[in-house]
Amino acid sequence: MILRIKFNKKNYLRYISHLDLMRLFQRSFNKANIPIKYSEGFNPHPKFSIGAPLSLGIESNEEYMDIDLEYMAVDEFIERMNGVLPKDIQIISGKYLEREESLNSIIAWGEYEIQFQMNTKRDMEEVNEIVNNWLQKEEITITKVRKKKGQKIEKAINIKPFIKHIIVKGVGDNITINALLRTGSNGNLNPVDLMFALNRDNGLSIDLDEVRIKRIGLYAEKGDQIYKPL
Amino acid sequence: MINTKILDKILNKVEKPARYIGMEQNSIKKDLDKVKVKFAFSFPDVYDVGMSHLGLHIIYNLINNEEDFACERVFAPWLDMEEEMRKEKLPLFTLESKEEVKNFDFLGFTLQYEMSYTNILNILDLANIPLLSKDRKDEDPFVIAGGPCAYNPEPIADFIDFFVIGEGEEVILEILNLYKDHKEAKGSRDEFLEKVATIDGVYVPKFYDVVYNDDNTIKEMIPLHPNVPKVIKKRMIRDLDSMFSPEKMIVPFIETVHDRVVLEIFRGCTHGCRFCQAGMIYRPIREKSIDRLVELAEKLIESTGYENISLSSLSSCDYSQLYLLISELMKKFEEKKVGVSLPSLRLDTFIIDVLKEIEKVRKTGLTFAPEAGSQRLRDVINKGVTEEDLINTVTKVFKEGWSTIKLYFMIGLPTETDEDVLGIKELSYKVKDIFFSLPKEERQGNLKVTASASCFVPKPFTPFQWVGQDSIDEFYRKARLLKDSIKDKKVTFNYHDPKLSYLEAVIARGDRRVSKLILRAWEKGCKYDGWSEHFKYDKWIEAMEELDIDGDFYALRTRELDEILPWDFIDPLVSKNYLIREYKKSLEEQTTRDCREGCRGCGIVDCIMRGEYK
Ligand code: SF4
Numbered sequence: 029m030i031l032r033i034k035f036n037k038k039n040y041l042r043y044i045s046h047l048d049l050m051r052l053f054q055r056s057f058n059k060a061n062i063p064i065k066y067s068e069g070f071n072p073h074p075k076f077s078i079g080a081p082l083s084l085g086i087e088s089n090e091e092y093m094d095i096d097l098e099y100m101a102v103d104e105f106i107e108r109m110n111g112v113l114p115k116d117i118q119i120i121s122g123k124y125l126e127r128e129e130s131l132n133s134i135i136a137w138g139e140y141e142i143q144f145q146m147n148t149k150r151d152m153e154e155v156n157e158i159v160n161n162w163l164q165k166e167e168i169t170i171t172k173v174r175k176k177k178g179q180k181i182e183k184a185i186n187i188k189p190f191i192k193h194i195i196v197k198g199v200g201d202n203i204t205i206n207a208l209l210r211t212g213s214n215g216n217l218n219p220v221d222l223m224f225a226l227n228r229d230n231g232l233s234i235d236l237d238e239v240r241i242k243r244i245g246l247y248a249e250k251g252d253q254i255y256k257p258l
Numbered sequence: 259m260i261n262t263k264i265l266d267k268i269l270n271k272v273e274k275p276a277r278y279i280g281m282e283q284n285s286i287k288k289d290l291d292k293v294k295v296k297f298a299f300s301f302p303d304v305y306d307v308g309m310s311h312l313g314l315h316i317i318y319n320l321i322n323n324e325e326d327f328a329c330e331r332v333f334a335p336w337l338d339m340e341e342e343m344r345k346e347k348l349p350l351f352t353l354e355s356k357e358e359v360k361n362f363d364f365l366g367f368t369l370q371y372e373m374s375y376t377n378i379l380n381i382l383d384l385a386n387i388p389l390l391s392k393d394r395k396d397e398d399p400f401v402i403a404g405g406p407c408a409y410n411p412e413p414i415a416d417f418i419d420f421f422v423i424g425e426g427e428e429v430i431l432e433i434l435n436l437y438k439d440h441k442e443a444k445g446s447r448d449e450f451l452e453k454v455a456t457i458d459g460v461y462v463p464k465f466y467d468v469v470y471n472d473d474n475t476i477k478e479m480i481p482l483h484p485n486v487p488k489v490i491k492k493r494m495i496r497d498l499d500s501m502f503s504p505e506k507m508i509v510p511f512i513e514t515v516h517d518r519v520v521l522e523i524f525r526g527c528t529h530g531c532r533f534c535q536a537g538m539i540y541r542p543i544r545e546k547s548i549d550r551l552v553e554l555a556e557k558l559i560e561s562t563g564y565e566n567i568s569l570s571s572l573s574s575c576d577y578s579q580l581y582l583l584i585s586e587l588m589k590k591f592e593e594k595k596v597g598v599s600l601p602s603l604r605l606d607t608f609i610i611d612v613l614k615e616i617e618k619v620r621k622t623g624l625t626f627a628p629e630a631g632s633q634r635l636r637d638v639i640n641k642g643v644t645e646e647d648l649i650n651t652v653t654k655v656f657k658e659g660w661s662t663i664k665l666y667f668m669i670g671l672p673t674e675t676d677e678d679v680l681g682i683k684e685l686s687y688k689v690k691d692i693f694f695s696l697p698k699e700e701r702q703g704n705l706k707v708t709a710s711a712s713c714f715v716p717k718p719f720t721p722f723q724w725v726g727q728d729s730i731d732e733f734y735r736k737a738r739l740l741k742d743s744i745k746d747k748k749v750t751f752n753y754h755d756p757k758l759s760y761l762e763a764v765i766a767r768g769d770r771r772v773s774k775l776i777l778r779a780w781e782k783g784c785k786y787d788g789w790s791e792h793f794k795y796d797k798w799i800e801a802m803e804e805l806d807i808d809g810d811f812y813a814l815r816t817r818e819l820d821e822i823l824p825w826d827f828i829d830p831l832v833s834k835n836y837l838i839r840e841y842k843k844s845l846e847e848q849t850t851r852d853c854r855e856g857c858r859g860c861g862i863v864d865c866i867m868r869g870e871y872k
Contacts, residue, residue, distance in 0.1 A: 041511075043275035048511045055283075055509065055563030058594070072595075085270050112563070114281060237270045 031095045031105065032131070033122035034258050037088045041116040046081035052117070053093070060108040063098035079131025079257065080138065080212045080246060083220065088243040090120070092131050092257050099124075123258055131257060136249035137192060138211030140219045143202045143240045147233035155196050155203055158230050163194065170225050187225065190217035211246065260351045260358060268342040276511045277305035278339060280331070280353030283509040284561060286322045287330075287354040294326040294438050298352050298362040298399070301370070302377035303788070305333045309508065310515035312522060312570060313368055313405065317426060319504040327434050330354040330362075334377045335384070337786070343384060350384040359385035363437060365399045366430075367418075369407035372765040373758065373788040375414055378403075379780040382417070389777065391419050391464060396447045400437075409492075409539055410718040410825040413765050415463035416773035420451065423459045423828055424492030425525075427502050432457055455486045459493035461828070462486065468770055468824075474811060476769065476822040491829040492539070496866060498525065498546045505557040509564070518566035518599075519558040523551060523583070527572035528853045528867070531629070532640045532844050533671065535717040536572055538837075539830045541860065542853075542867040543576070548583050555587055559596055566597045574600045576854075624655055627666040630674075631681025637847045638673050640840070648685070649692060656693050661703030663689055669736045669753070670714040670728035672844065679736045682709055686749045708750045711737065713759035717766055718825045719832065721840035726816035727763045730756045757795040761787070763813035769824035775807050833861025 037044070044052065054074055057064045066072040075096035082088055102122045110118050150158075162168070168188045174181045190210035197204040209217040219241050227234040247254045269275040280287075290296055299317055301308030308314060314331070321329035330352035335343060343350070350359045359365055365387065367378055379389055387401065388394050394401070403414070404422035411421040422429055433454060440450045455462040465483040470476055481488055495501045507519065526543035527536065546554075555567055567587065569577070577583060587598050628643055630636045636643060652663065667682050686709045693705045713733050716725045728736070733756035744751045765772060778801035779794075786792040802809050817823065819838055826834070836859065843850060850858055857868050 040279040040281055043269055043279050044511045045276070048276065048513070051513070051517075052511060055565075057563075058565065059560070059563035066595075084275065112283075114283065116281070235267075237267050240266075 029097065029099050030125045030128055031097060031102065031122055032125055032258055033093050033095065033106075033119050034090050035093065035117060035119045037082065037091060038116040039087070041114060042082075042085055042087045044117075045084050046078070049117075050078065052113075056109060056112045059112040062095075062105065062108065063100060065096040065098070077131065080135045080216075082243060083218055086140075086219070086241045086243060090243070090246055092135070092246060094125070094131055121258060132213050134248035134250070134257060135212040135246055136210065136214065137208055137247040137254060138243055139206060139208045139245040139247070141197070141204060141206055141242045141244050142219055142223065143204050144223065144234050145202055145238065150199065150203075152196060152199050155199055158232075159194050159196060159205070159226075162226060162229055163188075163191065165229075168225055168229070170221050187217050187221065190215055191222070206244070208247075259356050260348060262356060264346045264348050265351075265356065268339070268346060268348065271342055272338045273336065274306075274512055277333070277336065278353065280356075282511055283563075284506040285331075285354060285508045286318075286328075288322070288328040290328060290355050290357055293328040294441065295328070295364070295434050296357075296362040297321055297327060297329045297364045297366060297434065298332050298359050299329055300332045300365060300367050300378075300381060302334050302367055302374045302381055303786075304336050305510070306512060306514045308333045309510045311368065311370065312520045313426075315504050315507045315520075316502070317366075317368075317430060318508070319506060320427060320430065320502050321434065323502070324431065324434070326438060328354075330357070332359050332365075332381070332385075334381055334786070337792075340380070340384065349386050350381060360387055360399065362399045363441070364434075365401050367401070367403040367405075369403050369405040369414075371788055372407055372413070372762050373793075375765065375776050376780045376784045376787055378414065378417060379777065380785045390416055392416075394419065394447070400447075400450070402433075406535065406539060407766075409535070409828055409830060410766065410768070411461055411463065411828075412468075412770045412824045413768035413772035413776065415770050416777070418463065420454060420463070421461040422493070423461060423490055425495050426493070427495055429457060429459050429493045433460070452483065452485065455483070458491060461490045463770075466827075474808075476824060478822070479827050489827055489829050492831060494831065495525075496544070498544045499550045503546070503550075503554055505554060506561040507558060509562050516568060517564070518568050519555065519562055519564045520568050520570045521551060521555055521558065522546070522570050523574065523577050524571045527576065529573065529576075529642060530640050530840070530850050530852065530858070532638075532721040532840055533629070533668065533714060533717070535720050538719050538832050538860075540572065541832055542862055542865050544866065545578060548579060548586055551583060552586050552590060556590065559591065559594070565595060566599060567591075568599050624660050624662070625664040625666065626651070628685060629666065629668055630671055630678060631667060631683070631685050632678045634847060635671055635674060635678040635681070637849050638844045639671055640844065640849050642849065642852065645685070645688070649688065652689050652692050653696075656696055657700055659702045661693070661701070662706045663708070665689065665707065665709045667709060667711045668714045669711045669740075670733055670759075672714075672722060672725045674728075674736075676736070676739060679739055680743060682711065682740055683743050683749075683751075685709075686744070686751075687746065690746060690748050705748050706750070707748060708752070709744075711740070711751070711753040713754055713756045715759050715763045715766060718823070719828075719830050719837070721837045721844060723767070723823065723837065724817040724819060724821075724841060726814045727760065728756075729810075729814060730760050733759070755790055755793070758787070758790065758793055760809065760813050761795070761798055764809045765812075767824070768812050771807065772812065774805055775801055778805055831862045836860045 057074060064074045066074055077094055079092045106119045106122055167186045169184045169186050172183050172185055192208035195206045197206055223236060223239050248257050301311055301314055318329050321327045332352050351357060382389050387398055400419045402420050403418045404426050408421045408423055436453060451462050454460050455465055465486045467480045467482055468476060469478045524543060524545040526540045528543055531537055584598055628648060629641045630639055665686060669679060686707050689707050693701055716722045716727055737753045741751055779798050782797040782801055784794050784797050
């Protein structure tokens with residue numbers, strides 16, 4: 029049976045890569061004695077997958093994972109797993125799926141809370157104006173460098189369609205915005221790239237290394253309906 | 259605590275930030291204000307390497323098991339991290355509490371290879387601790403060191419306040435308890451050094467003076483304090499079953515060299531290979547019992563969630579009941595899908611059965627270490643492996659389905675001729691011929707033989723400690739000779755950098771004056787010397803020229819048997835007479851058999867092996 033769970037990833041554990049997170053879960057399943065199913069074949073591995081992997085350095089309030097296992101009560105699963113997982117990666121809720129539908133095929137949007145500082149102090153209205161004017165632009169392009177057979181290939185991408193909205197939440201010592209961005213296998217905008225473009229186009233002198241990003245929601249999309257995977 | 263805002267900023271810029279965050283499973287974070295003694299343990303290399311070191315897990319858990327003590331870890335930051343730390347003036351910190359290393363009572367280094375010494379200086383510098391022992395004040399930590407390279411402590415005697423010689427499980431707690439009382443009594447730095455110098459196995463360099471002859475050899479080592487011993491005797495644990503053994507291991511988030519439980523099954527090795535320092539300094543053999551090992555394995559698997567156990571020792575096939583141990587472990591963990599593996603193999607047909615047992619599915623590459631290409635030279639170095647052994651083993655291994663074989667050799671061994679060197683090619687070709695002489699249906703996969711040659715480095719406390727190393731040019735000549743002679747696509751030959759081995763030899767057999775060389779090399783930017791891409795040979799040579807230090811004096815010169823060696827004041831239990839005897843026998847191409855078949859009189863008084871291994 030497929031159990032879908034929601035978990036978080038906080039504080040310093042935002043520096044754990046996706047691959048390392050997978051290994052952490054694998055060991056934790058062992059430690060918690062979870063009856064997880066294994067793939068067939070030469071080199072069997074436990075069957076679980078994480079939807080829309082998070083980039084290094086980003087925290088998250090909700091990540092999703094599907095796990096193939098022999099039935100066990102959800103409460104017990106959560107209790108046992110949280111007992112062996114680090115305190116900054118904990119499972120929040122879970123539910124057995126009624127019909128199979130892979131996370132990767134349904135996740136389409138991610139909502140991010142982004143905190144940063146600008147060169148000069150601006151009030152709510154000013155920040156709103158900057159952001160809204162920027163989003164009025166026809167196109168917002170960034171250049172992505174990919175390595176292919178040792179060669180660097182540059183590609184210009186228009187990220188405008190990947191931005192659903194940006195809401196300015198607060199302007200204290202830090203400015204806080206929420207951004208709903210395309211996330212997943214059918215188009216993906218990394219919030220770091222969003223901040224890069226925002227900074228570049230508006231000359232805001234944001235220190236990109238000090239931008240703090242947290243994923244606060246992941247959404248699936250079907251037709252024009254947007255909903256949570258759990 | 260350091261400024262974590264700066265840390266946050268830096269972590270966004272560096273490769274593998276998880277190296278610096280700690281918080282791994284089974285790591286222990288105590289309230290540093292509540293403990294009485296704070297110990298920072300350092301492996302002077304990058305996190306990924308250091309975390310694979312078994313000794314770290316032992317000492318870490320041993321110290322943290324005591325309520326009054328805390329042990330935290332610090333590694334050498336990788337170069338990108340160092341650059342950011344220096345730019346932001348962020349001092350070096352421990353992973354657990356993110357506390358400045360400078361605020362600890364002790365900073366303890368484990369010395370696993372000589373080429374990590376510049377990293378020690380770099381760590382001290384990043385921690386804002388004076389580099390030289392003589393410059394440290396009451397408020398600075400005691401900088402201490404142990405591990406195999408501490409058997410010749412002299413090349414870093416200027417940097418280290420005191421050394422611990424031998425196995426640390428007992429002595430480290432004696433030291434920390436002594437310090438606890440000392441701290442409560444508010445004693446001075448020198449008072450503590452005087453007291454600690456009387457603990458067996460502890461060496462405090464500042465209480466000794468070295469006098470040299472006109473030819474630069476050592477005339478005398480003079481104790482400067484009435485209470486310090488003339489000879490420092492290594493510490494050794496007699497019973498491994500009752501000794502502290504960790505039941506937990508820190509599980510790194512990032513992938514490290516060993517991603518598995520490491521189970522130490524015994525200490526010591528008695529094959530008596532004459533180039534091998536470990537074989538001499540860890541004598542005699544002491545095993546853990548099967549019951550104890552199964553108990554530890556269970557706890558370690560449970561506390562880590564790992565799916566593999568690696569049986570660790572100098573020569574794991576020597577465990578007296580290996581077969582039984584492996585079957586017991588397999589039985590215990592059958593359901594849990596836990597695998598068992600052996601890292602070090604000897605050429606012994608017996609291993610085939612064991613391998614079959616443990617490598618049920620995977621046919622990964624196998625490694626053998628004949629060390630020398632000819633039988634004559636293998637006799638010289640006392641590597642008790644014959645060509646027949648190798649042929650038998652390899653034949654069986656091929657029949658079992660392996661096809662990737664690695665062969666380890668050394669070049670530059672004492673008495674080596676070009677014929678011996680070319681023997682490496684002969685042996686590699688023989689391995690290839692065995693594969694193709696098997697009927698087609700019996701061989702599987704694509705054959706790949708890799709012959710690797712390292713350059714021989716004479717080490718203290720081996721029968722070859724007097725031998726001069728080959729020059730760099732000579733190493734290159736021999737390596738080329740081999741490379742040019744190997745023309746088969748199935749056989750690959752590679753060799754280690756002779757320049758690195760030369761410096762290793764300078765330091766390994768260096769005396770106190772080599773401290774200055776290491777310091778100067780570090781000042782010139784040397785660090786991570788063990789990583790070939792960061793090794794700056796030219797800088798080392800420059801440093802030697804500036805200081806008028808002759809590297810050849812240490813590396814290439816053959817010592818007289820009656821010369822006072824820089825490490826002679828250390829007693830590794832094995833006697834110098836035995837080493838001399840072995841040296842002489844080697845020149846006569848005579849072998850010495852494993853002492854499990856009968857004591858060879860290596861000098862260990864009250865040896866627990868005698869009588870036991872008949
Ligand atoms: S004293 Fe004898 S039995 Fe003990 S290690 Fe030495 S040679 Fe072997």
